[in-house]
Amino acid sequence: MNLQLFGIAALRSSALALEMLGRPRVAEYLDTLANMAEAGVEIDAEMQKVAEMLKDHSATEADWLVLMSKLDQASRDLHAPRKGGE
Amino acid sequence: MKLFRALILALALAGAGAMPACTGHQAALKEAKANDNLGDVAFVVASSYTATVEQAVELKDNPQTPQEVVDAMRAAEAEATPAVKDLREAAAAYEGARTAETQAELDAALAKAAPLIAKLVRAIQKATGG
Numbered sequence: 001m002n003l004q005l006f007g008i009a010a011l012r013s014s015a016l017a018l019e020m021l022g023r024p025r026v027a028e029y030l031d032t033l034a035n036m037a038e039a040g041v042e043i044d045a046e047m048q049k050v051a052e053m054l055k056d057h058s059a060t061e062a063d064w065l066v067l068m069s070k071l072d073q074a075s076r077d078l079h080a081p082r083k084g085g086e
Numbered sequence: 087m088k089l090f091r092a093l094i095l096a097l098a099l100a101g102a103g104a105m106p107a108c109t110g111h112q113a114a115l116k117e118a119k120a121n122d123n124l125g126d127v128a129f130v131v132a133s134s135y136t137a138t139v140e141q142a143v144e145l146k147d148n149p150q151t152p153q154e155v156v157d158a159m160r161a162a163e164a165e166a167t168p169a170v171k172d173l174r175e176a177a178a179a180y181e182g183a184r185t186a187e188t189q190a191e192l193d194a195a196l197a198k199a200a201p202l203i204a205k206l207v208r209a210i211q212k213a214t215g216g
Binding site: 043044045046047048050051054055058059061063064067068070071074075077078079082083084086 | 109110111113114116117118120121123125126128129130132133134135136137138139140141142143146147149153156159160163164167170171174177178181
């Protein structure tokens with residue numbers, strides 16, 4: 001078993017343990033992370049940046065504003081017509 | 087802080103450094119733990135969601151992605167984004183006054199957002215053949 005598969009298995013085990021502890025919603029979040037890893041969702045670099053920021057300081061109002069602005073832009077882009085038409 | 091404890095427990099169970107594909111998430115959640123701040127956990131969740139929507143945009147513009155998958159990603163995003171914005175509001179209230187009430191509201195907002203985020207990830211899985 002390679003390290004990535006081990007990591008996915010560990011996340012799924014954690015999710016199962018949390019479900020047994022009565023925290024199914026949090027378990028679902030961890031399961032989601034495992035799904036993202038399996039699906040090859042490439043967000044690791046972004047999350048490393050978040051880790052660096054949190055190492056320096058807790059999230060501020062300004063940090064949230066920047067993040068929500070990125071989310072608004074991504075949301076608009078997702079609903080915009082596809083390049084090459086639909 | 088039931089949710090926060092649960093996340094920390096999950097991290098401990100998952101084993102630090104064992105997940106190359108998730109090292110960024112692990113590192114971010116570890117810093118949130120170090121800060122002992124539930125608002126930071128919310129920020130990590132909102133950040134990973136935002137990066138996921140950006141990934142969905144890339145997939146949408148890929149001509150190989152079937153239209154029905156694009157439609158599913160859009161529908162999932164339309165449902166999840168308001169919940170993630172509620173998360174921001176709840177985190178702001180929690181930061182403003184760390185009371186049992188604001189903590190419970192943030193806990194509830196996290197619990198509401200998690201399955202909706204999962205829907206978008208499932209849609210992306212279809213696009214990537216995962």
